[in-house]
Amino acid sequence: MFEQELHALREKNLLRRLKVSGAMDGIRATLDGRLYRLFCTNDYLGLSGHTEVRAAAKAAIDGAGTGAGSAPLISGYTSYHQRLADDIARFKGAEAGLLFGSGYVANTSIIPALAGAGDAVFSDELNHASIVVGCRLSRADKFIYRHRDMDSLEALLKADRPRAMRFIVTEGVFSMDGDVAPMPDIMVLARRYNATVILDDAHGTGVLGCTGRGTLEHYGLPADNVIQVGTLGKALGSYGAFAAASPDVIDWLVNGARGFMFSTSLPASVCAAASASLAVIGREPERLVTLRRNAGLLRDGLRGLGFTVLGEDTPIVPLVVGDAGHALALSAALMDAGFYAPAIRPPTVPEGGSRVRFTVSALHTEEDIRELVESVRRAIR
Ligand SMILES: Cc1ncc(COP(=O)(O)O)c(C=O)c1O
Structure with missing residues (x-):
């Protein structure tokens, strides 16, 4: 049942798969046994672990x-x-x-x-x-x-x-x-x-x-x-x-x-x-201050690499690459480097608007952001 439909999704790079994540602390989790720095959660202020x-x-x-x-x-x-x-x-x-x-x-x-x-x-x-x-x-x-x-x-x-x-x-x-x-x-x-x-x-x-x-x-x-x-x-x-x-x-x-x-x-x-x-x-208003600093650092860093990065003033930092396969490839290269930020593909975004969507947290350090930007730079070389 649904074999053909699932096959068609896989062919178009649109098949989604669950990943089992463990040991969440707001910005770190194990996925399939390996520890990653997360740039994908909406726990923007790191309060779930407070x-x-x-x-x-x-x-x-x-x-x-x-x-x-x-x-x-x-x-x-x-x-x-x-x-x-x-x-x-x-x-x-x-x-x-x-x-x-x-x-x-x-x-x-x-x-x-x-x-x-x-x-x-x-x-x-x-x-x-x-x-x-x-x-x-x-x-x-x-x-x-x-x-x-x-x-x-x-x-x-x-x-x-x-x-x-x-x-x-x-x-x-x-x-x-x-x-x-x-x-x-x-x-x-x-x-x-x-x-x-x-x-x-x-x-x-x-x-x-x-x-x-x-x-x-x-x-x-x-x-x-x-x-x-x-x-x-x-x-x-x-x-x-x-x-x-x-x-x-x-x-x-x-x-x-x-x-x-x-x-x-x-x-x-x-x-x-x-x-x-x-x-x-x-x-603890300082959490908000750190969150904004982190969002600004990431936007500036990615724009410094020549990317078009959407949005302003928010911790959602989408790097649009267009093609679903390219978005998957960038996300996979970042995983190799120990960062998890998933590719977002249609139907979540319009056709041709596939992206890697980064979200930052108040728990990220400046070093986390700098290392992420450096990994994006390496991934696109
Ligand atoms: C704009 C918007 N509205 C509603 C929701 C759904 O919220 P919840 O995750 O609590 O179901 C989301 C979350 O993904 C969202 O981004």
């Missing part, structure tokens, strides 16, 4: 067990969940918060809960797969605008017919390009065309803004009229996801987001870990 974060998770297991036992509307919503929802709301400058099983579940539940038949959703062409699926599941009319292109978005909004509800959905930091959505312009268009903005800040949360609150803080924008979504599984070093919005929107999601209503609640331990991470982010 002593305090681990201790909070362990204490929550001792206090509440390993599993929540039921959906949040039954008995799965504990004081750990409530505390994290409040912490998230405060961190995001919103009035209320809600937790979801993962970012994927959040987007595929929130968008269909908010937008229905007769409504319209305007979505950036590079939005994450979970947003694409969320838009499909909603029965709203879908309009895809060119990546970060406000003329393209405005043309679609202008040509649209009158609607009860219109949504603009965008990532804050784009996961494969490492660039940032032009939120001030999006907010202007949202006001002009009476649309509500859904901002998936999966890669901005904990990363952008002077205190790590995300893309809105990066631009100095208030959280009003924005439904913020994000994952707990990246810079917060835990697992799960959240929405942060007005109390009415959150109440509506409690009553209509099917991935929230009909799925077992997060374990208390992951909530406790995420709450502890938020406290650490507030207390």
